[in-house]
Amino acid sequence: MAGTTSTTSYDPAVPDAYDEAATARWAPEPDKRPGRTAFQRDRARVLHSSALRRLAGKTQVVTPGTRNQAWDASPRTRLTHSLECAQVGRELGAALGCDPDLVEAACLAHDMGHPPFGHNGEQALNDFAKDCGGFEGNAQSLRLLTRIEPKRFVHSEAVTSAAAAAGGGLVSVGLNLTRAVLDAATKYPWPRGGHPTDPGSVKFGVYEDDLPVFEWARQGAPAYRKCFEAQVMDWADDVAYSVHDFEDGLHAGHLDPNLLLAEPERSDIWSVAIGRYVPHDTDPQELAEALDRLIDEEWWPHHYDGSAVAQARLKDATSQLIGRFCLAAEAATRQAYGSGRLTRYAAELEVPRATRNECAVLKAVADRYVMQRAEQEAIRADQRIVLAELAEALTVRAPDSLDPQFRALFGAAPDDRARKRVIVDQLASLTDASARTLHSQLTARR
Template identity: 55%
Template sequence: MTTEELYDDADRERLVPEPPKRVDAPERTAFERDRARVVHAAASRRLAAKTQVVDPRSDDFVRNRLTHSLEVAQVARDLSRALGSQPDIAETAALAHDLGHPPFGHNGERVLAELSGPCGGFEGNAQTLRLLTRLEAKTFDAEGRSVGLNLTRATLDACTKYPWPRERAQAPQGHHADGSPRVVSKFGVYADDRPVFDWMRAGSVGERQCLEAQVMDLADDVAYSVHDIEDGIVAGRVDLTRLDTAAVWQTVRDWYVPDVGDARLDEVLAGLRTQGSWPVAPYDGSRRGLAALKNLTSDLIGRFCGAAQHATYAAGEGPFVRYRADLVVPATTRLEIAVLKGIAARYVMQAEDRVALMERQRSLLAELVAALVDRGPDGLQRPFADDWDEAADDAARLRVVVDQVASLTDASAVAWHTRLVGARG
């Protein structure tokens, strides 16, 4: 059986049925068309100007949300192909996984979550579902309502990192990889998007992620851990040959794995140091140094994904698609990822200049939301102004403002704040 045959008609179903493409168009599978729709979406282009860890305008080398998503997509595609599932689904989920993030990354998410309580809260992954199924207009239903990109059920489900509503979310703990504390409960759907969520989850098992979403989730973790280390080394903030392990281990516990002792973390680091490309001398900025750093990045990604692939094969025969299997990630691999995240957190995320900047970003977004609520449709772009006019109450109008602000890039949020809040002052 081919990979394509492992997925049935329900997996390929779209909320709005679509006629066959014209005969002279290139032949593509349903999942290839999903990928193309996400690649060409305006929301994807905006990721290039949204914060990943630091301001994307601060340095030519620094990663932004778009470059991070491309790297996650490559990891997800390779792991999916190795498992025998449909790589286009996992890749599309990875390309889409950050589309709902607002300006200033998780720091901006925190502000919008605090302000949007009256309309059901805010969460970047729930916003991704809303964008894919409503805000990013491509297809309309018989009643004239936008259904977003009209992706297949299998692809939409793979994009859903937290397949439950807000009321079932657990209390947040630890920190995000960008250094902001986890104060936003993680969930995947707002109340008014529940109909499409329920359609998408037909055939699911409780609140379990489908296999392709699990692949996307791990790929995100792997990319975060490895590439933040790479960025920190090039920036001169991380030296893997000289680590203050006592301080790093405390950060690892505070941010990621609270119940792991120093001895176990020492053991995990010792295992990482056996990787042949682990540096034995400080990074010197030379081409040879850059090449060695890239080899380390590749080797670590291969190490983590290879461990997950072998553990998944050992746990069952498959097929490794949808709800017929789960991705198995060894406990040691998860700790290795946590150690790398902890190193980046200790030497990059906790810097005082970042903390002060994040406070200013939160104030800016809060003032921008207040200004747009006061101004109403005159301050909104046309699609959101139309949504405002159709909104039934203040809560629905607040949701429109949150949708508008979440769509902005870092730079456009600053420009809008200058124009609207500056004019008020």
């Protein structure tokens, strides 16, 4: 994390702030290697998972495989975003007293449930799954971590015979992560329709049939409240994608920094930001001041032509921005809670309003100039057609159309609702490329 100056950090020599309940696993299991912490094991499990590797083929903002004619844009994928989020979160968490392996594991895992084609794919799957509980990438991440990713199978008298039958008498507990890591990876600690102030919100963190493990992970937690590590993960996510999406937009040639000085363009940016990235009552003048503060910095990239010097200057700007956003959160949180270790439910991450506005402006810039490009809507429309037709084809041909893992789950599912959820799980596991390949195979569309 660029510019970190804090002298307070996680120290394993200090009495552990994470008790036995925090390090418990849904299915108890012995340590394999003495001397390694529970959270080090969790980090390794996430890092070595096939679900994390698949994120390399899933869209972040610029579609993987696209190339700018002037230079190779090398856009970020969900995997590179997750790795960068993990680096930011690990250092910020450690500076505030969190276990760094815990925070890193949560950051690596936070997007693992996202489907092909980014948020566009998420919306398409939500439409398909509307009669079996909907689809939400964060709820899918919890499902993947606790059920789908094949790492740990156990015998249990508590599971239904159908669930056990899918594993030949065994039931999957996914990666079987600790309670604290599952809690830290949960951005939205409520089920569908359970948002504490907005029941119509499309954001939620658990499907109905995953409530038992969710409630276990949230045991003792205040209702609707994210743990401190989850708040660090969430801010690291915001920082990473706001800064890096802006960087990718410049690399790909979609954004001219001079446009940010023109009043008509700035008004468009405020329109994008308000309601989506900042509250509806935000004064556009606040956002103008936030953008001007960034533009006035010596390191701001006023020009980008793809040269080595320009690339180095842009990379310095991204480092400066990450440091700026993280140091502001660290300083404000320390001012509120002092210099001790901050963990679990002992504190709230404090991010100054001015800093949130600066971060939101970068998100809105990337949204306006990258995601809202004219050709993007045609691409998104095609992606929605691919997923809708693929979902129909899988449904008609199931279980033979499903991968062996999901075929077994489909056969063991007790009703149509559960069978449809298995098809959703199969669709969500696909990369952008594998979704298109499977679509071509099942629909003969060329």
